[in-house]
Amino acid sequence: MENKKQIKPILEICNVSKDFSGVYALRNIDMQIFPGMVTAVIGENGAGKSTLMKIISGVHQQYKGNVWLKGEATSFKNPKEAAEKGVVIIHQELNLIPHLSITENLFLGNEITGKSGLLDYAQMHKKAKELLTRLHLNINSRTAINQLRVGQQQMVEIARALLFDSKVLIMDEPTSAISDQEVELLFKIINDLKTRGVAVVYISHKLNELFEIADRYEVLRDGQKVGSGLMMDTNHDQLVKMMVGRDLASVLNKDQHCDGDELLRLENLCLQNPENKRDYLVDGVNFSLHKGEVLGVCGLMGAGRTELLEAIFGLHPKYVSGKIFIENKPIKISNVNDAIKAGLALVPEDRKLQGLIMNMDVEKNTSLACLNKVSRYNFISRKKEKALSRSYINSLNTKVPSPNIEVNKLSGGNQQKVVIAKWLATNPKILLLDEPTRGIDVGAKIEIYKLINDLAKQGMGIVVVSSELPEILAVSDNILVLSESKLTGEFSRSEASEEILMHAALIEKE
Amino acid sequence: MANIKDIKRNLAKFQSVIALLIMCIVLSFLSDRFLTGENAWNVMRQISVNVVISVGMTLVILTGGIDLSVGSILALAGAVTAGMLKFGAEFTDINLYVGFTLVGALVGGTLVGTFLGWFNGLTITRFKVPPFVATLAMLTIARGLTMLWTGGFPITGLGDSMAFIGTGWFLGIPMPVWISAVVVLAAVVLTKKTKLGRHIYAIGGNETASLLSGLKIKRVKMIVYSIAGALSAIGGIIVTSRLDSAQPNAGMGFELDSIAAVVIGGTSLSGGKGTIMGTVQGALIIGILNNGLVLLNVSPFWQQVIKGFVILLAVIVEKMNSKEK
Numbered sequence: 001m002e003n004k005k006q007i008k009p010i011l012e013i014c015n016v017s018k019d020f021s022g023v024y025a026l027r028n029i030d031m032q033i034f035p036g037m038v039t040a041v042i043g044e045n046g047a048g049k050s051t052l053m054k055i056i057s058g059v060h061q062q063y064k065g066n067v068w069l070k071g072e073a074t075s076f077k078n079p080k081e082a083a084e085k086g087v088v089i090i091h092q093e094l095n096l097i098p099h100l101s102i103t104e105n106l107f108l109g110n111e112i113t114g115k116s117g118l119l120d121y122a123q124m125h126k127k128a129k130e131l132l133t134r135l136h137l138n139i140n141s142r143t144a145i146n147q148l149r150v151g152q153q154q155m156v157e158i159a160r161a162l163l164f165d166s167k168v169l170i171m172d173e174p175t176s177a178i179s180d181q182e183v184e185l186l187f188k189i190i191n192d193l194k195t196r197g198v199a200v201v202y203i204s205h206k207l208n209e210l211f212e213i214a215d216r217y218e219v220l221r222d223g224q225k226v227g228s229g230l231m232m233d234t235n236h237d238q239l240v241k242m243m244v245g246r247d248l249a250s251v252l253n254k255d256q257h258c259d260g261d262e263l264l265r266l267e268n269l270c271l272q273n274p275e276n277k278r279d280y281l282v283d284g285v286n287f288s289l290h291k292g293e294v295l296g297v298c299g300l301m302g303a304g305r306t307e308l309l310e311a312i313f314g315l316h317p318k319y320v321s322g323k324i325f326i327e328n329k330p331i332k333i334s335n336v337n338d339a340i341k342a343g344l345a346l347v348p349e350d351r352k353l354q355g356l357i358m359n360m361d362v363e364k365n366t367s368l369a370c371l372n373k374v375s376r377y378n379f380i381s382r383k384k385e386k387a388l389s390r391s392y393i394n395s396l397n398t399k400v401p402s403p404n405i406e407v408n409k410l411s412g413g414n415q416q417k418v419v420i421a422k423w424l425a426t427n428p429k430i431l432l433l434d435e436p437t438r439g440i441d442v443g444a445k446i447e448i449y450k451l452i453n454d455l456a457k458q459g460m461g462i463v464v465v466s467s468e469l470p471e472i473l474a475v476s477d478n479i480l481v482l483s484e485s486k487l488t489g490e491f492s493r494s495e496a497s498e499e500i501l502m503h504a505a506l507i508e509k510e
Numbered sequence: 511m512a513n514i515k516d517i518k519r520n521l522a523k524f525q526s527v528i529a530l531l532i533m534c535i536v537l538s539f540l541s542d543r544f545l546t547g548e549n550a551w552n553v554m555r556q557i558s559v560n561v562v563i564s565v566g567m568t569l570v571i572l573t574g575g576i577d578l579s580v581g582s583i584l585a586l587a588g589a590v591t592a593g594m595l596k597f598g599a600e601f602t603d604i605n606l607y608v609g610f611t612l613v614g615a616l617v618g619g620t621l622v623g624t625f626l627g628w629f630n631g632l633t634i635t636r637f638k639v640p641p642f643v644a645t646l647a648m649l650t651i652a653r654g655l656t657m658l659w660t661g662g663f664p665i666t667g668l669g670d671s672m673a674f675i676g677t678g679w680f681l682g683i684p685m686p687v688w689i690s691a692v693v694v695l696a697a698v699v700l701t702k703k704t705k706l707g708r709h710i711y712a713i714g715g716n717e718t719a720s721l722l723s724g725l726k727i728k729r730v731k732m733i734v735y736s737i738a739g740a741l742s743a744i745g746g747i748i749v750t751s752r753l754d755s756a757q758p759n760a761g762m763g764f765e766l767d768s769i770a771a772v773v774i775g776g777t778s779l780s781g782g783k784g785t786i787m788g789t790v791q792g793a794l795i796i797g798i799l800n801n802g803l804v805l806l807n808v809s810p811f812w813q814q815v816i817k818g819f820v821i822l823l824a825v826i827v828e829k830m831n832s833k834e835k
Contacts, residue, residue: 315722336724346722354722357715359783368712369723371705378705422723 010035016065025051026223038200040214048223057089058082086167098146103128131159151178170201260291263461269322271311281307283485289461296476297465304485305465309432313346314339343429355419358408363389370426392421413444430461469498526791537802557797558686559745564771565697566738568789574714574781575641580742581761582652587743591619592665592756620743627739631732666755676752697786714781774824
């Protein structure tokens with residue numbers, strides 16, 4: 001802490017708050033970023049890291065509070081302006097154009113032109129080559145991006161950031177897609193940047209990595225800052241505790257019930273990565289789910305949680321291996337219809353893109369997966385359809401002005417209830433819920449927890465995938481933890497805690 | 511306040527009906543030949559082919575696709591029907607000649623259209639060719655096949671019973687109007703009352719969500735493109751019958767009139783939203799506009815310019831209305 005005082009922060013964040021239509025993503029954040037240092041920003045999914053980075057780098061312009069750059073109050077109009085002032089972000093998802101060459105991507109939006117106004121390729125290639133050499137990348141700058149491995153693409157992203165004379169370089173999960181060798185190279189580059197006085201902001205879930213590369217840390221939880229300091233003064237366990245440590249949703253009176261018959265059993269379920277045959281998105285997962293049991297599945301982003309549900313539900317039949325048993329009978333699921341017939345239902349992660357037909361009304365969305373039930377000889381009975389949707393509006397307490405209102409006019413919580421209604425209408429034995437409460441308000445959250453509890457009591461088997469650990473702990477009877485496509489932990493409700501789950505979720509290969 | 515809003519919403523709902531009424535009133539003042547029974551049937555008969563084709567186009571566009579091949583399929587189906595009727599099929603090797611009755615020829619032409627539509631569906635679903643490209647290719651293929659079939663010359667002299675389909679009257683109403691009315695009615699029932707219809711809207715509204723709900727997306731698309739092909743063929747039969755001749759270059763540019771009718775009728779090109787009756791109104795607007803401009807002796811060159819602006823206007827008004835909501 002002492003030597004910090006001698007260096008002036010290059011970037012200061014003072015009392016910054018940000019809300020998305022009333023829901024706070026960040027609350028009164030103070031943070032200082034120092035030149036020549038790597039600051040790690042740590043937090044669970046949804047803690048507000050990305051939102052904060054987007055504010056610093058000019059993606060979000062509407063927020064409360066101040067950002068000071070080199071002692072001057074700044075508010076960037078767009079990411080380009082931020083970059084010109086020296087604040088550059090390397091996003092987690094790659095922002096490269098696949099068919100263009102490395103050079104063209106590097107200079108996209110900042111092309112060098114000659115006197116004639118035409119592109120000066122010679123100059124651009126020369127500069128690109130210099131950059132690539134600096135990054136120890138031995139690739140021709142005329143190579144198209146889609147010819148590169150993902151790790152190399154990540155390096156090109158970094159090169160693009162270096163093209164600007166950046167004072168503050170933000171890296172959002174830079175190592176999520178690159179090999180160990182490339183990580184080593186990346187760290188070399190970061191150290192090089194440090195000696196040049198660049199302030200690096202480094203976001204990562206991989207705590208081991210942070211102890212290797214970061215100098216300072218800032219921890220966010222639920223949009224608030226909960227701690228900061230020097231990496232050398234802390235340890236793995238302390239950081240995990242800061243990231244989680246809270247006791248939300250203990251309000252729920254959960255019934256214990258998992259002594260029913262077995263409903264679903266997976267034996268060595270694998271899902272190959274369609275884009276890379278050697279890679280597995282789900283790697284040898286075994287579990288069984290019983291009548292009345294709620295099985296929570298947690299893990300970090302990219303651990304294979306959603307992919308596990310998709311594999312069970314028959315969305316990638318060509319790439320799935322292993323066995324699925326339903327009520328002790330082996331079953332082959334090669335498409336969604338097989339899954340529905342087998343008694344499965346999947347409430348997907350993104351209700352707008354995957355769950356609902358946004359411009360259809362509540363009634364038609366509710367009946368979509370079970371139109372056979374309300375039709376005769378292919379003709380739909382509007383009367384039966386109306387009755388069906390009405391019964392679920394009542395039982396789920398969905399707030400709609402009319403069953404004929406388009407779902408895009410409903411709040412997130414009510415939209416989610418419509419998706420759940422659609423799947424309950426298929427009379428499933430097993431309900432797979434992927435992030436069932438993402439982006440909905442607390443009231444609706446509690447209602448959904450209670451619904452999960454009630455459905456389990458009626459004998460349904462439920463799998464809940466969530467990135468919110470308190471949620472997993474509140475609703476589950478048993479909990480599975482995934483990390484890097486593999487099952488790394490299996491706990492009963494009584495033995496699990498957020499710390500234990502987080503530790504299991506952070507287990508890395510080798 | 512609520513009342514004004516309600517009125518506004520209702521106005522928006524009936525905007526194409528209102529546009530139609532205004533057009534009719536204005537035209538009846540400008541031309542004393544417009545508001546006559548004879549002219550009314552004239553307009554109806556003229557638009558019947560476009561209505562039939564546009565019903566298929568509406569279904570395709572509702573799924574989020576497009577069909578550029580309707581005009582060429584129309585020509586080929588018309589030519590096949592005419593050829594079968596007039597020449598039959600001759601197999602010189604085995605010394606066999608097969609003649610066709612009118613019904614046989616009609617079924618033959620319709621099957622050819624259905625098959626080409628099915629083929630469109632196949633390339634789109636099985637080989638993932640974008641609908642625009644797949645049907646653009648079919649536009650050329652079917653036109654080429656028409657030239658091959660006809661040798662580039664019209665097939666004429668098809669007989670009275672064939673001519674009845676395009677020029678006859680039944681119960682005081684022209685035959686083409688009967689045909690288009692039956693097609694429209696069937697399509698309204700299909701879209702409003704059946705599972706297939708619901709699936710069409712769902713797939714156009716959100717294909718991913720439809721897939722996750724267990725809908726058979728490929729099958730639905732195959733059926734829809736097949737229907738579009740079949741309806742183009744029916745359009746081809748009407749055209750051939752009316753002219754008493756199958757022209758190798760029949761139906762050129764029909765895809766544009768058809769898309770215009772669908773769009774003016776309020777169907778969204780991105781799919782999932784629109785109605786058959788909207789399309790019928792769109793076809794009526796185009797038909798009356800064409801008719802009126804001819805009656806007013808507007809030069810054909812100006813007619814095209816005006817038609818283009820009407821399409822723009824219709825879509826802009828539609829966009830503004832949906833924004834207000």
